[in-house]
Amino acid sequence: MSTIFWIIVAGAVLTYLTRAGGHLVLSRFERIHPRVEAGLNAVPAAVLTTLVAPAAMEGGPAEIAALAVGAMISLAGGGMMPMFLSATALLILLRHLLG
Amino acid sequence: MTADSYAAPRPWSEFMLGARRSLPVLVAAAPFGLLFGMLAVENGFSTFEAVFMSAAIYAGASQMVGLDLFGAKIAPWLVVLSIFAVNFRHVLYSATIGRQLSHWTPLQRVIGFFFLVDPQFAEAEQRVESGRAVSFTWYMGLALPIYACWVVEAWLGALFGRLIPDPHALGLDFLLPIYFLGLVMSFRKRALWLPVVGVSAVASIIAYKTVGSPWHVSIGALAGVFLGALLPPGKAAREEAQ
Structure with missing residues (x-):
């Protein structure tokens, strides 16, 4: 088997361990400390933000405008699909206009 | 529930x-x-x-x-x-x-x-x-x-x-x-959402510029999680806990 094959196998095993590991460690404790609980409740916003922020910073006017409009639609109570489609449409439009 | x-x-x-x-x-x-x-x-x-x-x-x-x-x-x-x-x-x-x-x-x-x-x-x-x-x-x-x-x-x-x-x-x-x-955005009703998003955004951007990708994800995320753990929970979170 090739080097690539073994890189993939090792990467897959380690990736699975990250996905099962957090639960395995946490489930050893009878009670979860309220601070840990509060920290875990912050996980979705904290992690997902790191996937957006650098992209937003690197983005030009078209990208920033698309994200801003997406955020506003969400704040106004729009669901994921309206938000996603409007922001994407604006992005494509502005990229065409701004070159 | x-x-x-x-x-x-x-x-x-x-x-x-x-x-x-x-x-x-x-x-x-x-x-x-x-x-x-x-x-x-x-x-x-x-x-x-x-x-x-x-x-x-x-x-x-x-x-x-x-x-x-x-x-x-x-x-x-x-x-x-x-x-x-x-x-x-x-x-x-x-x-x-x-x-x-x-x-x-x-x-x-x-x-x-x-x-x-x-x-x-x-x-x-x-x-x-x-x-x-x-x-x-x-x-x-x-x-x-x-x-x-x-x-x-x-x-x-x-x-x-x-x-x-x-x-x-x-x-x-x-x-x-x-x-x-x-x-x-879909998590915006959670306790401390805005401070967590702000701190994670700033920390991940700084890490992206200094340490580099992919470490900015873990660094930014941990910053937000620690903030969530350290700040006193908002009113909504206390009600949820009771």
Whole structure:
């Protein structure tokens, strides 16, 4: 088997361990400390933000405008699909206009 | 918890409810699934290896990093370590959503955690927030379409990748940030949402500029999580805890 094959196998095993590991460690404790609980409740916003922020910073006017409009639609109570489609449409439009 | 979360819904409708939530994920992830297959072949992977990587690792960003480093002739153990570093955030996902899965059998957990990608985690957390239980059937209804498409896209990308005309003009490179923003916004009713988002954003940008990718994800995430743990919870969180 090739080097690539073994890189993939090792990467897959380690990736699975990250996905099962957090639960395995946490489930050893009878009670979860309220601070840990509060920290875990912050996980979705904290992690997902790191996937957006650098992209937003690197983005030009078209990208920033698309994200801003997406955020506003969400704040106004729009669901994921309206938000996603409007922001994407604006992005494509502005990229065409701004070159 | 509302009473109806204990009622046993029909398995098929529960599966379909999950599958319906996968639709925006499929649209947002498709360009990256295809792009991965295309880049894999350009970096010296065979079509089989490209598909195998998507099927076995099933984590887009880490797959791209793996390709990139392999193409740059980095030592194999470093490539593996980098894949691990990019995927380290899943430890947090696992610990967080694991609290809601105590009614699953051990085998269901063994299978379920394999599919715990970013949107899977976010959708499951939202379901918890809306007061409904995360059933294994619902979870797999969400997971299987995303997984199947991801694997097929690697194969299509490897075969036909170079046929995509102008990905930039179509906005394909920026679909995931838009989608992830939508997920961030969907958690805005949580305690401390704004401070956590602000601190994670600033920390990840600073880390991105200084330490570099992919470490900005773990650093930014930990900054937000520590803030959440340290600040006194808001009124809403205290009420929830009682």
